Amino acid sequence: xxxxxxxxxxxxxxxxxxxxxxxxxxxxxxxxxxxxxxxxxxxxxxxxxxxxxxxxxxxxxxxxxxxxxxxxxxxxxxxxxxxxxxxxxxxxxxxxxxxxxxxxxxxxxxxxxxxxxxxxxxxxxxxxxxxxxxxxxxxxxxxxxxxxxxxxxxxxxxxxxx
Amino acid sequence: xxxxxxxxxxxxxxxxxxxxxxxxxxxxxxxxxxxxxxxxxxxxxxxxxxxxxxxxxxxxxxxxxxxxxxxxxxxxxxxxxxxxxxxxxxxxxxxxxxxxxxxxxxxxxxxxxxxxxxxxxxxxxxxxxxxxxxxxxxxxxxxxxxxxxxxxxxxxxxxxxxxxxxxxxxxxxxxxxxxxxxxxxxxxxxxxxxxxxxxxxxxxxxxxxxxxxxxxxxxxxxxxxxxxxxxxxxxxxxxxxxxxxxxxxxxxxxxxxxxxxxxxxxxxxxxxxxxxxxxxxxxxxxxxxxxxxxxxxxxxx
Numbered sequence: 147x148x149x150x151x152x153x154x155x156x157x158x159x160x161x162x163x164x165x166x167x168x169x170x171x172x173x174x175x176x177x178x179x180x181x182x183x184x185x186x187x188x189x190x191x192x193x194x195x196x197x198x199x200x201x202x203x204x205x206x207x208x209x210x211x212x213x214x215x216x217x218x219x220x221x222x223x224x225x226x227x228x229x230x231x232x233x234x235x236x237x238x239x240x241x242x243x244x245x246x247x248x249x250x251x252x253x254x255x256x257x258x259x260x261x262x263x264x265x266x267x268x269x270x271x272x273x274x275x276x277x278x279x280x281x282x283x284x285x286x287x288x289x290x291x292x293x294x295x296x297x298x299x300x301x302x303x304x305x306x307x308x
Numbered sequence: 309x310x311x312x313x314x315x316x317x318x319x320x321x322x323x324x325x326x327x328x329x330x331x332x333x334x335x336x337x338x339x340x341x342x343x344x345x346x347x348x349x350x351x352x353x354x355x356x357x358x359x360x361x362x363x364x365x366x367x368x369x370x371x372x373x374x375x376x377x378x379x380x381x382x383x384x385x386x387x388x389x390x391x392x393x394x395x396x397x398x399x400x401x402x403x404x405x406x407x408x409x410x411x412x413x414x415x416x417x418x419x420x421x422x423x424x425x426x427x428x429x430x431x432x433x434x435x436x437x438x439x440x441x442x443x444x445x446x447x448x449x450x451x452x453x454x455x456x457x458x459x460x461x462x463x464x465x466x467x468x469x470x471x472x473x474x475x476x477x478x479x480x481x482x483x484x485x486x487x488x489x490x491x492x493x494x495x496x497x498x499x500x501x502x503x504x505x506x507x508x509x510x511x512x513x514x515x516x517x518x519x520x521x522x523x524x525x526x527x528x529x530x531x532x533x534x535x536x537x538x539x540x541x542x543x544x545x546x547x548x549x550x551x552x553x554x555x556x557x558x559x560x561x562x563x564x565x566x567x568x569x570x571x572x573x574x575x576x577x578x579x580x581x582x583x584x585x586x587x588x589x590x591x592x593x594x595x596x597x598x599x600x601x602x603x604x605x606x607x608x609x
Contacts, residue, residue, distance in 0.1 A: 147320070169356065191513065205353075208357070210374070213323075
């Protein structure tokens with residue numbers, strides 16, 4: 147069954163022709179070529195496919211694209227502004243929250259939502275770990291990822307954020 | 309058993325997305341006469357993995373009726389001393405709701421331990437109940453609250469107790485053209501306390517090895533109207549009546565609690581599967597019930 151789907155992805159309105167059986171992950175990767183959204187377990191365990199759906203992190207592999215008609219999607223490509231990496235991305239590279247990089251786009255999107263939601267409040271290690279429970283990383287052991295999120299929060303409180 | 313061979317592709321779908329309950333009911337009426345399978349879904353966080361792993365197969369395609377867009381099924385409200393939750397309310401909405409945190413904190417306690425942030429943003433309470441997994445974490449918490457569920461089909465609606473809803477692993481009393489619309493339960497007074505605990509093979513994003521919920525009051529120094537429910541120890545989430553009856557009107561000292569937990573140990577008959585063995589589950593059922601009763605006692609002191 148063919149469906150025409152309108153989405154706002156990374157600030158850009160798009161009209162897409164999709165099949166009803168496609169997940170949001172497949173549409174983002176195959177139809178619109180936002181390939182930072184990684185395909186991995188496809189059953190909601192790993193979080194590599196995390197995107198923001200109307201500002202909330204979700205597993206794009208567990209969502210039928212047809213069900214998000216008119217939604218706003220943000221992927222990690224959308225964090226880059228005028229060719230400049232987002233302060234959150236800088237925090238991940240500065241604090242070595244990345245090794246192989248496969249989980250990173252998902253980590254970024256969850257962290258972005260969590261840091262945005264926290265306001266001025268400093269998140270504790272425990273809170274950060276709890277919010278990142280749905281993002282698996284098999285390289286870093288999470289310590290550097292938690293540090294990265296903390297640095298990102300400092301950057302946000304210092305006003306370097308978008 | 310989980311299939312580790314790899315993800316299967318999705319079957320051909322015909323997607324329906326009714327905007328309100330009337331639309332849905334007329335769709336269900338017609339769906340009955342149509343050939344082929346149809347499936348009612350909301351969050352899809354269980355539907356897609358079930359298809360991907362081959363637990364559900366639709367070789368000739370399937371009609372999907374997505375009820376997520378029906379705003380009339382998404383609410384948390386207090387009415388006549390009852391808390392009423394719409395079936396399409398997402399887990400995040402439940403654990404962030406001030407109504408839930410003030411009146412039924414045990415639900416938030418269970419919800420925060422379920423799956424991950426991403427899944428909680430999508431998954432619904434109705435979906436958790438309708439999938440009827442013996443390990444559904446919402447179930448023990450709702451069972452000790454004495455919850456009722458409202459079932460609706462094109463002919464009308466009725467309300468039944470949640471304990472009568474489950475009939476087996478993944479099975480319930482829902483007819484194919486029936487949906488669950490609401491979960492409701494009486495608001496817990498200040499003279500009562502409830503506590504939910506679960507154990508998994510790790511601490512996050514995990515299906516329970518055992519889950520336990522306890523709700524009780526203390527009046528004149530003795531325990532009053534205790535309710536004990538467990539998940540993952542039987543074909544459905546269950547109440548342990550024998551242990552409840554034992555505990556009723558007793559002073560909640562440590563030996564009594566231990567004795568009650570022992571009854572739980574003897575009453576449950578879990579299976580061995582890939583998450584855990586039978587013996588360990590029985591042991592943990594005893595431990596969790598003891599800890600949950602102690603936690604309730606502390607809350608009431």
